[in-house]
Amino acid sequence: MAAALEEFSLRGFEAARLDDVAKRAGVAKGTIYLYFADKETLFQELARSMLTPLIGNIETLAAVDMPFPVLAERLVAVVADELVGSRRKDIIRLIISEGTRFPAIADFYYREVLSRVFSALRQILQRALDRGELRHPGLVAFPQLLAAPVLVAVVWQSLFQTHAPLDIRAMLNAHLDILLDRDGGGS
Amino acid sequence: MAAALEEFSLRGFEAARLDDVAKRAGVAKGTIYLYFADKETLFQELARSMLTPLIGNIETLAAVDMPFPVLAERLVAVVADELVGSRRKDIIRLIISEGTRFPAIADFYYREVLSRVFSALRQILQRALDRGELRHPGLVAFPQLLAAPVLVAVVWQSLFQTHAPLDIRAMLNAHLDILLDRDGGGS
Amino acid sequence: MAAALEEFSLRGFEAARLDDVAKRAGVAKGTIYLYFADKETLFQELARSMLTPLIGNIETLAAVDMPFPVLAERLVAVVADELVGSRRKDIIRLIISEGTRFPAIADFYYREVLSRVFSALRQILQRALDRGELRHPGLVAFPQLLAAPVLVAVVWQSLFQTHAPLDIRAMLNAHLDILLDRDGGGS
Amino acid sequence: MAAALEEFSLRGFEAARLDDVAKRAGVAKGTIYLYFADKETLFQELARSMLTPLIGNIETLAAVDMPFPVLAERLVAVVADELVGSRRKDIIRLIISEGTRFPAIADFYYREVLSRVFSALRQILQRALDRGELRHPGLVAFPQLLAAPVLVAVVWQSLFQTHAPLDIRAMLNAHLDILLDRDGGGS
């Protein structure tokens, strides 16, 4: 029934209709209530189940020891493909949208995703700093700065891609160029 | 009636009830319809009226000629105070939330806000690059990278500030340190 | 303000909006209430005032002495021009529409219009019968039969003229041909 | 749910409240929407379902070969019983009332009812004319003249029957007397 994520990410929590969720899932409306107490519960379970798998991936990256530039390239690839290029970006948008109304979701997301991701990133960044692969200590204090363009990518992809196409991969690489002090091509 | 922004940012577009908006505004429900054709129009007008002044600020900053580091500091200050520190951040979140369902809103936002802001930023960045105040040409191609931490700030402030307080100002300054290749402090 | 008859005949009692009535009359909405207690009163006064002028004309018809065929031709001409071809047909339709909900209107219409019209017609028909200008005594008992095609004309003109144009005048003449036992053409 | 015809014919389309329709039908308001898209559709379906059977009757009468006087008597009987003497007369009145505001209804009525009925009548009348059972060719050109007293009957029954009882059957027979050139009584 998790394929009813479609409806929530397409329309948001309030606007999603359980009728459509049921139709898309190929079951009757009543069936949903055999598995979920109500619409809100369904939403929370859904968010939980979608986000849990993400976490593992990222933490394993922190564990592997490799030069930061290589690691960073991999992160860009993973993020571009598995997040911005997938339905998962919609989950992110959903959390931004509904987080204030469902604090439990924001809680869960912070606890199970963000804090772990940022902790992994911090490790990675600290190691890179120690090795002299990185010049900016500010990144360790604010790993959000490493992730910020990803958020931009997620939002842009969802809202403005048709108005003004943005080359997500190129943008993320440009970001790496800045952080790694590469000149981004030319000279 | 812009004080009905409260309801929208509190509950989202769909969940906000015009009854509550009216109550909060101290008028009758019907009165709203004397000034706005419908709920959607109210939302659009609200977004318009909240964001328009901000654009002005940013565009005038682009016009003034001053060293990039100084300008950047001012931008940080304006953004931190007038956007992240104000009700305007909720408008941003609302647009992220509802933009896919109300393309007119995403349209408007792109046309009236983003394209103008990014065009101003591009000018600023190009000038800084020409003067040698900036080392990263990638920023001109992707002014989104300059703005990305602002988006992080907006979202964080709304969703996670209570869980994990984030010093927005410090983060934005750290970002500037990176872009300007300052070392972010003492040594 | 009787020019607000437009709205009632255009949309019916319920659907007519006093806003539009006022706009069309070039006055403010509130002004209507200086002259009429409420929408219902306005409607009743309107119907009354539109129907009253009709009454006088009719009775003079019975008084004039002329051959029935001539009189009948005149009646056709008057009806076609002054009723079916004018805004008055809408009054008829309004009475049909709202008569059951406003018995006072049906009452008034029967008393002041129909009963007098039919009484005049009865006299005319009786005289024609006595003179041998007419073969059908049934018409005296049911003057409605003389008037029936007029009702058809009114309704057709309002509802179906665009689908299937009907030559009203020709139809009414064909009716006379039948009643007067003319053959409607040939010999 | 066709028993909700009561409400429409009692109050007209606009004034009828779906609440009352539901109450009278003994269902909840929402149930109506399981079967009809909206109020207008309900009205259209109602008109359709009430009138369709009547058309069949009349068309089958046209198919059967019998002397015109006999056929005409039967038509009078059918119309008096199944139309003027039934709830169907209210549907006719409703169509007259609402036809200008809902062209779809006038369309439907013309297409599915009037054009078929008049086409059948035209056949019948032509046949009668050919056989010398009828003297008036004008009726073939304007079958409306045959039907006109029915419209009078419908309207009279609805609006004036209490003021001035009209013997519908007698009137329709008097009409036949005229058309068939019978003397309608004594000698």
Added chain:
DNA sequence: GATGAATGAGGCTTCATTCAT
């Protein structure tokens, strides 16, 4: 007198939830 902004009851419609089958 005239205005028209404001009101708020009331209607149509939606949709989460229930429950008899």
Added chain:
DNA sequence: CATGAATGAAGCCTCATTCAT
């Protein structure tokens, strides 16, 4: 277990009516 017809609360919106100016 599953269904889906039925429910009815609740929301958006309209518009007759009022009343301070």
